[in-house]
Amino acid sequence: MLCNCQKEKQNQTADSPDLSILDEVLDEYRDQAGSLVTVLQKAQDLYGYLPLTVLRHIAEEMNIKPAQVYGVATFYTQFRLTPVGKHVILLCQGTACHVNGSERIETALCQELKIKPGETTPDKLFTLTNVACLGCCSLAPVMMINGQAYGPLTPDQAVRIIKDLYAREQQASEGGENA
Ligand code: FES
CATH class of the missing domain: 3.40.30.10 (Glutaredoxin)
Structure with a gap:
């Protein structure tokens, strides 16, 4: 989990978030069936919200259709698709x-x-x-x-x-x- 100042840094580069910080999470869950929600939760902890670039990256890495990832991210109210304040x-x-x-x-x-x-x-x-x-x-x-x-x-x-x-x-x- 990142501290607030690290999250801010991520938010400042929202157009091109650092995808490498998600590597560890993807390595752990990439091959686990039904782990998409967990990966999205962890991605949101890292970035503060779920940028579209990150959703596309997750879809690619987990070999899931982007539409399915967007569908899950928009279905659950716990997920945020826009940046939030501190x-x-x-x-x-x-x-x-x-x-x-x-x-x-x-x-x-x-x-x-x-x-x-x-x-x-x-x-x-x-x-x-x-x-x-x-x-x-x-x-x-x-x-x-x-x-x-x-x-x-x-x-x-x-x-x-x-x-x-x-x-x-x-x-x-x-x-x-x-x-
Ligand atoms: S209605 Fe239950 S906390 Fe507000």
Whole structure:
């Protein structure tokens, strides 16, 4: 699994991703029947998403028709075909969250980030994604960022969490510049 800065590097070269980093995965699974989903999961871990070039490469290497690889990659919601931000905000729109005001959280986040659900901020720091039940309904309304669940949220709290993360990113980049 790559760290975030390595993923960023991969994203920066999205038009020509380094296919060699997938060699180890392909060597392990190339001849295993039914391993396409696993290979796609591992490729997504490496690149942060599944660029078309990578899907074509997987099809070629695993001797599977490209249409079949695209079909699987587009069928499962776990797979992303476009780059995402460093922090993916999963905003729950399940029933419990919906009745507890997830729409107001969504409106506040969209206003703060100036994007719509499914979009990524121009600085590539945040992607906002609406999802079904996250499995922690007692926290409704809830959002999850980098594996951590936040809830029950008010719109102000949701915005504060984003601002704090943004401030940490600013500090980290200033620290990096001064190093
Ligand atoms: S409905 Fe949102 S966590 Fe279950």
